[in-house]
Amino acid sequence: MSLYFANNVETRILTLKKANELLLSTGVPGSFLIRVSERIKGYALSYLSEDGCKHFLIDASADSYSFLGVDQLQHVTLADLVEYHKEEPITSLGKELLLYPCGQQNQLPDYLELFE
16 A cells, blocks of 8 residues: 555645645656545545646445445445546546556655554
8 A cells, every 4th residue: 555545744645736746746647645634534535637726525433444435335445446446437527447546655644554
């Protein structure tokens, strides 16, 4: 997960603005990262499309992971959700495939306790 999970070391929350900056700095459509959501118990997937950044909430309130309002398919793990959407688009109109992880790469991951 270290390649696509991103957080801010000080606050543990990577804001939407910082996620946009990180994705736009890659300049590569299909780049994505997952961060702890500021809005719900769960995560947010931030994705760079040809048209700019898109953000999808991931519900982690049950014993599974799924996108809110987009894809009702339940995944056992967050990694399963990512693997599935490497081949299957998140939305039928947007054609968002998770191609290029963009997460914490210049430092040791600071999120391991989230998975304990």
